[in-house]
Amino acid sequence: MDITTNELDCDSYVKLDAFTRKTYRDVYPAIDPSRPELSQAGKVIVITGGSRGLGRSSFAASFARANADAIVLLARSSINLAQTEKLIKDINPSTQVSSITLDICDEAKVKDTFDKIKDRFGIPHVLINNAGVLPAQGTITDQNSSQWWETHLNMLSKEVNVRGTYNVTKAFLRMTGPNPANPTTIINVTSAAGHIVAQGMSAYCLTKLAITQFTAFLKNEYPRITSVSLHPGMVLTDMGSSVLWLEPFMRDTAGLSGGTAVWLSTGDKAFLSGRYVAANWDVAELEMRKEEIIRDNLLTVCLRGRFGEMVAR
Numbered sequence: 264m265d266i267t268t269n270e271l272d273c274d275s276y277v278k279l280d281a282f283t284r285k286t287y288r289d290v291y292p293a294i295d296p297s298r299p300e301l302s303q304a305g306k307v308i309v310i311t312g313g314s315r316g317l318g319r320s321s322f323a324a325s326f327a328r329a330n331a332d333a334i335v336l337l338a339r340s341s342i343n344l345a346q347t348e349k350l351i352k353d354i355n356p357s358t359q360v361s362s363i364t365l366d367i368c369d370e371a372k373v374k375d376t377f378d379k380i381k382d383r384f385g386i387p388h389v390l391i392n393n394a395g396v397l398p399a400q401g402t403i404t405d406q407n408s409s410q411w412w413e414t415h416l417n418m419l420s421k422e423v424n425v426r427g428t429y430n431v432t433k434a435f436l437r438m439t440g441p442n443p444a445n446p447t448t449i450i451n452v453t454s455a456a457g458h459i460v461a462q463g464m465s466a467y468c469l470t471k472l473a474i475t476q477f478t479a480f481l482k483n484e485y486p487r488i489t490s491v492s493l494h495p496g497m498v499l500t501d502m503g504s505s506v507l508w509l510e511p512f513m514r515d516t517a518g519l520s521g522g523t524a525v526w527l528s529t530g531d532k533a534f535l536s537g538r539y540v541a542a543n544w545d546v547a548e549l550e551m552r553k554e555e556i557i558r559d560n561l562l563t564v565c566l567r568g569r570f571g572e573m574v575a576r
C-alpha cells in the first residue's frame with residue numbers, strides 16, 4: 264500500500280499501527296493524569312524540548328496535572344520556555360518549575376545543566392527525551408549529503424535527534440547510576456515513522472529508528488531503569504503541521520501522549536522496558552498481554568526472516 268496517498272481515512276495510520284484492539288486519539292480514563300493512582304507527587308521530571316509543541320502541551324501539562332513535585336524544561340528559546348512555565352503554574356501552582364536554556368547538542372552544557380538540576384531538586388526520577396527536529400524531505404538523490412545528514416533550516420537533525428538524545432540520557436544516567444534508589448523512567452519520544460518506509464522521509468525516519476533501538480540498549484545496559492520509546496501519535500504541532508500531506512491524519516490530542524507518558528512513569532512498567540509503545544494503544548490491554556509481550560519479545564525492532572535454519576547441525 265502507498266502510505267502517502269490521500270485516499271486513506273483519517274484513522275488509517277492508527278489502524279495500521281494498532282497493536283491493541285481498542286485505540287484512542289484523546290485522553291481516556293486509564294491515562295487521565297489527574298487520577299490519584301497516576302500521581303507523580305514526590306517526583307522530579309526533566310523534559311527536553313519543553314518550550315513548545317508536545318514538550319509543552321503534552322508532557323509538561325500532563326505531569327503538572329499529575330502533581331509532579333518539579334518539572335525542569337530544557338530548550339533553546341527562553342521566550343517559549345517562559346510560556347510553558349506559565350502554563351504549568353496555571354495548571355498546578357504547587358508544581359515547581361525551572362527552565363534552562365540550552366542546545367542539547369552541547370554535551371558540556373548538558374552535563375553542567377544536570378549538575379544544576381541535582382543541586383536544586385536532587386536526582387531526577389523521569390526523563391522525557393522529547394526534543395526533536397524534522398529534517399529536509401526528499402528522496403535520497405534529491406538531497407545533497409549534508410542536507411540528508413543534518414541540515415534543515417540550520418537545525419542539525421541527526422545531531423539533535425540522535426546525539427542530543429544521547430547527551431541528555433548520558434547526563435541523566437550519571438545522576439541516577441545503574442541502581443537508582445527510586446523508580447526511574449526514561450521515555451524516548453520516537454515515531455511510528457521509525458519503522459515504516461515513507462518515501463522522501465529517510466532523513467527523519469532513520470533518526471527515529473535509531474532512538475527506538477537506543478531504548479533497547481538502555482534496557483539492556485540499565486535493566487533497573489524503565490526505558491520506553493513512545494510514539495506520541497500524530498499531533499498538529501509546528502513539526503506536525505510541516506508535512507502537508509500528513510495534515511488530514513493529525514487528529515491526536517497532545518493530552519493522549521502526555522497521559523500515556525504519566526502512565527508509563529507510574530508503578531511497575533518493566534514489562535515495557537526496551538520496547539516501543541504508541542500512545543494510541545489501550546494501556547489496559549497492554550497490561551493484560553504482559554506475558555505474551557515478554558515471552559515473544561514483542562514491540563522490539565527485528566529483521567524478519569527464518570534465521571539459523573540453514574546451518575548444518
Ligand SMILES: NC(=O)c1ccc[n+]([C@@H]2O[C@H](COP(=O)([O-])OP(=O)(O)OC[C@H]3O[C@@H](n4cnc5c(N)ncnc54)[C@H](OP(=O)(O)O)[C@@H]3O)[C@@H](O)[C@H]2O)c1
Binds near residue numbers: 313393497
Ligand atoms: N507532532 C507529531 O505528530 C509527532 C509525531 C511523531 C513523533 N514526534 C516527535 O515528538 C517530539 C516533539 O515533536 P513536536 O511535534 O512537539 O515538535 P516541535 O513542535 O517542532 O517542537 C520541538 C521541540 O524540540 C526543541 N528542540 C529542537 N532542537 C533543540 C535543541 N537543539 N536543543 C534543545 N531543544 C531543541 C524545540 O525547542 P527550541 O526550538 O526552543 O529549542 C521544541 O521545544 C519530536 O521528537 C518529534 O520527532 C512528533
